[in-house]
Amino acid sequence: MSIEDPYELLSKWFEAKEYLVVGKSVTRSDSIEKAIGKARFLEDYYEPGRMLFVKQLLSTEPHAIIESIDYSDALKLTNIVGVFTAKNIPGINNVGYALPDQPLLAEGKVRYHGEPIALIASWDIDDAFKALEMIRVKYKRLTPIYDPLEAMERKDILIHDEQGSNIAFTTKVRKGDIERGFSESSTIVKNTYKTHHQEHAYLETEAALAIPDIQGRINIISCAQYPHLAQRIVSKVLGIPASNIRIITPYIGGAFGGKDDEGPLVAAKAALVAYLTGKPAFLIYSREESIRIHPKREATIIEYTSGVDDNGYLKAIKVKIIHDTGAYTNRGPYILWRATMHSSGPYYVPNAWVDGYCVYTNKVPQGSFRGFGNPSIQFAVESQMDELAKKLGIDPIELRLKNLLRPGMDTITGQKLDHSVGVADLVDKLARKMEWSKVRRELEDWNKRSNRYKRGLGIGVAWHGISTSRGVPDWSNAYIKIERDGSVNVYTGIVEIGQGTPTTSYRQIVAEALGAPLEYINVVFGTTDAPDTGATHASRGTSIGAIGVLVAAAKIRERLNRLASDILKTNPENIVIRNGRVFDKISNREIRWEELIQEAYNRGVEVSATGYFYLPKGKFDDKIGQGFAYPAYSFVAVAVLVEIDTWTGKVRVLKAWPGLAAGKIINPTQVEGQIEGAIAQGIGYVLYEKLEFGSKGEILNADLTDYVIPTIQDVTLDVEKPVYVEDKYKYGPFGAKGVGEMAFIPLPAAIANAVSHALNKRVTTLPLTPENVLKLIGGL
Amino acid sequence: MFYVLPRFNYYRPNSLDEVLKLINELENYKILAGGTDLLIDMRIKRYTPRNIVDINRINELQYIREDNEYIRIGSLTRLQDIIESNIIREKLPLLYNAVYNMASWQIRNRATIGGNLCNASPAADTAPPLMVYNAKLVVSSINGSREISILDFFKGPRETDLRNNELLVEIKIPKPHIHGYSYRKIGRRNAFTLSIVAIATYVEIENNIFRDVRIALNSVAPKPVRAWSVEEYLKNKRIDREEIYKASELVVKDISPISDVRASADYRRKLSIILIRETLFEASKITG
Numbered sequence A: 001m002s003i004e005d006p007y008e009l010l011s012k013w014f015e016a017k018e019y020l021v022v023g024k025s026v027t028r029s030d031s032i033e034k035a036i037g038k039a040r041f042l043e044d045y046y047e048p049g050r051m052l053f054v055k056q057l058l059s060t061e062p063h064a065i066i067e068s069i070d071y072s073d074a075l076k077l078t079n080i081v082g083v084f085t086a087k088n089i090p091g092i093n094n095v096g097y098a099l100p101d102q103p104l105l106a107e108g109k110v111r112y113h114g115e116p117i118a119l120i121a122s123w124d125i126d127d128a129f130k131a132l133e134m135i136r137v138k139y140k141r142l143t144p145i146y147d148p149l150e151a152m153e154r155k156d157i158l159i160h161d162e163q164g165s166n167i168a169f170t171t172k173v174r175k176g177d178i179e180r181g182f183s184e185s186s187t188i189v190k191n192t193y194k195t196h197h198q199e200h201a202y203l204e205t206e207a208a209l210a211i212p213d214i215q216g217r218i219n220i221i222s223c224a225q226y227p228h229l230a231q232r233i234v235s236k237v238l239g240i241p242a243s244n245i246r247i248i249t250p251y252i253g254g255a256f257g258g259k260d261d262e263g264p265l266v267a268a269k270a271a272l273v274a275y276l277t278g279k280p281a282f283l284i285y286s287r288e289e290s291i292r293i294h295p296k297r298e299a300t301i302i303e304y305t306s307g308v309d310d311n312g313y314l315k316a317i318k319v320k321i322i323h324d325t326g327a328y329t330n331r332g333p334y335i336l337w338r339a340t341m342h343s344s345g346p347y348y349v350p351n352a353w354v355d356g357y358c359v360y361t362n363k364v365p366q367g368s369f370r371g372f373g374n375p376s377i378q379f380a381v382e383s384q385m386d387e388l389a390k391k392l393g394i395d396p397i398e399l400r401l402k403n404l405l406r407p408g409m410d411t412i413t414g415q416k417l418d419h420s421v422g423v424a425d426l427v428d429k430l431a432r433k434m435e436w437s438k439v440r441r442e443l444e445d446w447n448k449r450s451n452r453y454k455r456g457l458g459i460g461v462a463w464h465g466i467s468t469s470r471g472v473p474d475w476s477n478a479y480i481k482i483e484r485d486g487s488v489n490v491y492t493g494i495v496e497i498g499q500g501t502p503t504t505s506y507r508q509i510v511a512e513a514l515g516a517p518l519e520y521i522n523v524v525f526g527t528t529d530a531p532d533t534g535a536t537h538a539s540r541g542t543s544i545g546a547i548g549v550l551v552a553a554a555k556i557r558e559r560l561n562r563l564a565s566d567i568l569k570t571n572p573e574n575i576v577i578r579n580g581r582v583f584d585k586i587s588n589r590e591i592r593w594e595e596l597i598q599e600a601y602n603r604g605v606e607v608s609a610t611g612y613f614y615l616p617k618g619k620f621d622d623k624i625g626q627g628f629a630y631p632a633y634s635f636v637a638v639a640v641l642v643e644i645d646t647w648t649g650k651v652r653v654l655k656a657w658p659g660l661a662a663g664k665i666i667n668p669t670q671v672e673g674q675i676e677g678a679i680a681q682g683i684g685y686v687l688y689e690k691l692e693f694g695s696k697g698e699i700l701n702a703d704l705t706d707y708v709i710p711t712i713q714d715v716t717l718d719v720e721k722p723v724y725v726e727d728k729y730k731y732g733p734f735g736a737k738g739v740g741e742m743a744f745i746p747l748p749a750a751i752a753n754a755v756s757h758a759l760n761k762r763v764t765t766l767p768l769t770p771e772n773v774l775k776l777i778g779g780l
Numbered sequence B: 001m002f003y004v005l006p007r008f009n010y011y012r013p014n015s016l017d018e019v020l021k022l023i024n025e026l027e028n029y030k031i032l033a034g035g036t037d038l039l040i041d042m043r044i045k046r047y048t049p050r051n052i053v054d055i056n057r058i059n060e061l062q063y064i065r066e067d068n069e070y071i072r073i074g075s076l077t078r079l080q081d082i083i084e085s086n087i088i089r090e091k092l093p094l095l096y097n098a099v100y101n102m103a104s105w106q107i108r109n110r111a112t113i114g115g116n117l118c119n120a121s122p123a124a125d126t127a128p129p130l131m132v133y134n135a136k137l138v139v140s141s142i143n144g145s146r147e148i149s150i151l152d153f154f155k156g157p158r159e160t161d162l163r164n165n166e167l168l169v170e171i172k173i174p175k176p177h178i179h180g181y182s183y184r185k186i187g188r189r190n191a192f193t194l195s196i197v198a199i200a201t202y203v204e205i206e207n208n209i210f211r212d213v214r215i216a217l218n219s220v221a222p223k224p225v226r227a228w229s230v231e232e233y234l235k236n237k238r239i240d241r242e243e244i245y246k247a248s249e250l251v252v253k254d255i256s257p258i259s260d261v262r263a264s265a266d267y268r269r270k271l272s273i274i275l276i277r278e279t280l281f282e283a284s285k286i287t288g
């Protein structure tokens, strides 16, 4: 018998001392295709005239009863096949992820300006647009609420009547005794922080193409970040079994969480039209529709009090987190959970009292976006740390090093972290390497000489729990089969959204575990033909998604080792398979990989396997606000140097020093790509981007003319090579933890701290647009 | 992307005469030059012209020429051709700077200088330099041609002095004397962005005295404007830091900014003052 137990297999490969391809900067298999423009994205599958073009009718009211929808005139247009509303949905018109509060198409009521109401199906585009103008919706207006603080108070205006309150969801953490903690504190800092929405602005807007096939199934080419979730949602909306729905994803032009929320809904809308008409149906969002419809990064208000004792040790925190979740909760409760669980930052805090509120307003919903509730709370935490350091008169790094979590300590939810806690090492290593104290001193001198321009250095340190919050089940899986010629197919539900997970780390992990040449490995990604792998979100594509890949490959490897030992007449432990060579390390007898696989087929050794792994977790007790939060944490620290033009208020980030404690780094180039991308996106969020809302709660800048994202000219900073602390996590593939979201998370904090340092004024509100900076200085 | 434009009749004349005849007869028409403003405006239904007159075949409107008195730019000249022209770079550096900072390479290869002026956006970036150069605009109709000073051309947001049957054919710029200059454009990011304020500053200096001062700004009023009060104050004064500080504050009399999604009126006023100061320092080569 070979070993098939996933725990044993994982720990065997975890112990690896040498690697063939893991840890190397292997080139992505999709890079050439993408560079020369051959890679196909969703829109490339649209054939005008041969499929229905679907156009959405959106609400122009923020809060209103729908009295009637009259589309009789639209139906008279020659190319219009149908107009579909909530009443045409054969299954369940409810697509809320966390709470059952959201319809696919508005039913009875609209709750935000931009909410989808109807789908127009047309053979040609012109008629679709004409029909849009001909549909008459009669509304009875209700009073809208846009301010979450007002929404919390009001009982007379309810955005969701069935909830009985505009507070959709609450969270809490309770640890120790904060009154005692604050009484032991000699220095207390209290501030209120505000953060704003962020639009994902992916290059490719949302789209889906649904094609009914001869077997009565519906195939959907989708941009969802989780094919199996899209399948579940479509199944629910259509009322047909999930097995009749097949999801495939082509290359996706960016997602950042936005297509985790919206992707399945786009698939469901296209599928609904295909199901009702029997024709292939293509739906694509225009840029304006994309910005108006899909959920945004959380806008928050955070009240934060923290206390330290004379020695600089944190004694207590009291935190109130308010998330403006907009018209629907979408993933708001999960986002709030994450913010709540992370509200101490990566520090040891003996006494904590945290309350979170997820509040409805008549605006675009809140949703998933790189960091998922964490960047805003880390901004508050890290601003507090700098203020405490300032009051204590000690260096910000020194204060952090005193309080950072170390192995064996427990978090604010009372969870003991026994291993894979490299954050203190990381901050220490980063500070030394970048010569933090020297740079800071030099800057302060520079500022004495400079009148108009001021420079500042700031750091943000953060943690990010890997996998879903609390005890929510999470697992990994994959299916691998070796073809007769020795080439390998790997099936995964993880998608390719630009990050390169299936096209790099998966190939590396399989090549490492099987010993097959890297170029033999083909990954079939983003499909429900693969076992449910979970979503490509939460930095889990490699960290969790690839556990299944490793387990499946390792199972086959055990079988191949036995087979090879039979052929080469040696023990399985002596078998080495390296880059297609199979040999006995004692006798050096050798066969080729192809021969080995041929023998497997001849002798009846199975060369296919699944790699199911269920992540062990604990329980979180909502009543006492304590318990298990996450199986492991990735840690990140980014220091930035900024320069401020005090005349115009313009902030420039000149340099960034990133550091990561994310376990084993499987592919350094890919990780650097994630870090640099996150820094650019973070600079955009903090310095440039801001949604503007009009008097109807409508987004005034729902286009890329006025929603300003940075160009290459705005991210001219130097990004230093990252510092890594490889604090391996025992269940991660080769000890890897998550990377994708990491560098974004501390960035608002780092920039705000640098600006505060330069100006000697505390930043509490984002974004730091030139106007807001001038206001902070008192120049406006 | 999938958008639709309102329906229209499309004309593509082959000569200037044909254009002038057509626009004399047609009602409810729009000229199509690069289309980088017009197509977007049609998509958002700001304009729904019944007729479109495409002038892209009129090659005789694409040129940059220099004679003794003037530099002449054909109205259909592409922005990219303007920044690639030695004449412009050497003789009209403010125009070079302004166009260099506009849009992107792709857009500049389509967009024309005539389109930028006739579109008459308050944020038109070729306006400030042309206004300090006192450019003249030559417009033609079947009845003949006339010249309009650029200072009289803009009437308000998207309104010009053009009559219904007139086409802008040439921008005629008197060759400037030796001068100091400085250009700044502040947008919401460093590139590929519309102005919050752009400013062109031109000074002629003799014996440390401002003989001539001309300053123009966009995006701070319903149309691009000259900073007459600042200019008047400084003319014939010695170059002096304090005087420049004082003068720059006067710009608030010349502008009337609004608040919109791009910036607040207060910020635009503040920036105007700062940029006038900064560009005057740079143009007169003194340090602030």
Ligand SMILES: Cc1cc2nc3c(=O)[nH]c(=O)nc-3n(C[C@H](O)[C@H](O)[C@H](O)COP(=O)(O)OP(=O)(O)OC[C@H]3O[C@@H](n4cnc5c(N)ncnc54)[C@H](O)[C@@H]3O)c2cc1C
Binding pocket: B030, B031, B032, B033, B034, B035, B036, B037, B038, B039, B040, B075, B076, B079, B101, B102, B103, B104, B107, B110, B111, B112, B113, B114, B115, B116, B117, B118, B119, B123, B124, B125, B126, B162, B166, B167, B168, B169, B192, B193, B194, B195
């Ligand atoms: C992505 C992008 C970025 C941009 N960035 C900038 C920027 O940085 N700064 C800036 O100022 N602008 C910018 N623009 C706006 C635009 O590109 C410029 O205004 C451009 O110069 C317009 O020229 P066009 O030839 O494309 O005009 P068109 O769109 O063809 O025409 C504009 C208007 O002028 C009229 N017209 C054109 N030619 C004539 C003529 N000869 N006689 C009479 N009427 C005429 C048309 O009927 C129309 O009303 C940008 C546009 C885009 C899409």
